[in-house]
Amino acid sequence: MSLTTFIIVAVLYTVLTYAGLWKLFVKAGRQGWEAIIPLYNVYVMLKLTGRPMWWLIIFLIPVINIIIGIGLIIDFVKCYRKFTFLEHAEAVLLPFIFFPLWGLDEQTKYYGLSASREFREKYPFKKTAGREWADAIIFAVVAATLIRSFLLEAYTIPTGSMEKSLLIGDFLFVSKVNYGPRVPMTPIAFPFAHHTMPVIGTKAYWDAIELDYHRLPGFEKIERRDVVVFNYPMEADAPFNRPVDKRENYIKRCIAIPGDTIRIVAANVYVNGKLSEKPAHGQKFYDIRTDGTDFNPQAFVDLGINLDPQAADVMRLSEDEYRINLTAENAATIKTWSNVKMIRPVIVDGKSGDPQIFPHNTRFKWDQDNFGPLIIPKRGWTVKLDSTTIPLYKRAIEVYEGNKVEGDDNHLVINGKPAGSYTFKMDYYWMMGDNRDNSLDSRFWGFVPEDHIVGKALFVWMSWDTNGSFLGKIRWNRLFMGIH
Structure with a gap:
């Protein structure tokens, strides 16, 4: 949907809704003009329904005001004896149609304060058990959807690209408000499903209506070293062809922001000519040569090194040679072991280039350890x-x-x-995983546009180790750990 179309639809929606509200206010003995003054019309609706005036304060709180607003609309139409589930749905979802219809309907009249005991006694409407459950479920779905869309969303670490900073099985809370909540671009979607329906595997959204990108104001801008959740840009292509906000969620560290120049030399990252600080718990492969004595597997376990063959973090190359994915701290520890004769990071020579590396062009002899220089696009550049x-x-x-x-x-x-x-019309970012040799990141597919940004990772609220013992599945030391 283009911006012009969106504006036309928004204006028609607003005009028709306010026109209907004007007529309904008049039916209740109020002045019609009171319906078109923002916030004051809420005050009048609180008066007409009998709800307390302190609710006005709640209407100043983003997102929460939407939830309370839905309740107030339902209370308001009850004043006109609109009690059924269908009528409430019409008022909440289609006010631009039904407010004018009810306002013009001579049979629709104002009957009093719907929130008062006298009104409930005079006009009793007993809900069935099914209606009670339906109201509760719908309220929960709406509230949870609004919270997930505009405040906080839970996220699970599915891969090892951020180890050891974040581990597979970490459950995070991702803030939408830090960088500003992104207005849903594909608004019609199945609740709690991202892009694919569980079990049946079909699309969980309807892409016939797609809105342009808009973001509400946030508390801060993305800074270098922030851990950011974003939509994977390459799913714009076949076979997925997904809308921006329905592309797979990725989590990486922001290395460079709009306008920065990034360069990687022998696995060292430079931003604007200055050496970028390495992640404290980041990993890289090291080649290790021993005197032929085998390592004690328990020594690796004590260091938190993953011995699962599928992870391929420990590879034996020969009788006395290993390639192991390590943090700098673990590498320093292993260097002190008596049977270790040599340990050095695995670094690509930077001569031949890698066709898998962005921009996938033979003119650029870049690889994952030798890259750039490259300027990150900035809006207006x-x-x-x-x-x-x-x-x-x-x-x-x-x-x-x-x-x-x-x-x-x-x-x-x-x-x-x-x-x-x-x-350029947008800002762009450069994202990389802390597990530098095991991360599909910007080195492989390039820039992350600002409209793909989901939110900022705040803290780990649960961490589950599938390889742990029965009593050791939960990583207790990581619970409610802040992300840096």
Whole structure:
């Protein structure tokens, strides 16, 4: 849906809803103009329903005001003896239709304060058990959906790309308010399902209606080293072709922000020419040579090194050579073992390049340990388009910013016009996992656009070790651990 269409729909919705509310206010003996003054109309509805005036304070609290507002609308239409579930659904979901209809209906009259005991005694409406359950379930679903969309959402670490900072089985709370809640772009979706329905495996959303990207104000901006949850940008492509907010959730550390220049030299990350601080618990593969004496597996377990063959964190290359994924602290410890003769990080030589690495172009001999320099796009930044920049920024211009792009890596035609430069409409970020040799991140697929940002990881509220003993499944030392 384009911005123009969205504005037209919003205006019609507002005008019709207020017109109907005007008529209903008049039926209750109030002045019609009171219906069109924001917040004051809430005050009047509280007076007409008999609800306490302190509810006005709640209407100043984002998200909570939506939940209370739904309750107030239901109380308000009860004043006109609209008691059925269908009528309440009509009032909440379609007020622009039913407020005008009820306002013009001569049979619809105001009967008094619906929240008062006298009203309930005079106009009793006994709910069936099924209606009670339906109301409770719907309230819970609406409240939980609003909280997940605008405040907090639980997230589970599914892979080891952030180890040892975050572990597989960590359950996180992700804040939507720190960077500002993103308004749902695909608003019609099955509650609590992200992009796929459980069991049946079909789409959990309807993409016939897609809204443009909008974000409410937040408390802070994304900073370098923040741990961020975002939608995986590559699911814009086939076979998924998913809307932005229905793409898979990823979690990585923000290494560079809009306008930064990133470069990786021999596995050391430089941002704007300065060496970036390495994650305290980040991992990298090390080659180790021993005197031929086997390691004691328990020594690895004591260091928290994963011995599961599927994890491939410990590989034996020969009688006396190993390749092990380690934190810097663990590497320093192993270096002191008597049977260790040599230990050194595994670093790609940086000569041949890797076709899996962004921008997947033979002109750039980049690999996961040697990369860049690369400027991260910033809103309002104009880049000259030539053979050196087109391979780097073409995807952002075409896929993420929605332009029609034609041409090759030497010349571009954007929206039917030859383009020698391009000015970006969004900010972009560079995300990398702390487990540097076991992370599918920006080195492989490039920039993360601002409209893909979900929220900031705050703390671990539960951590579950599937490989732990019966009594040791819960990692007690990680409960309510802050994320840094």
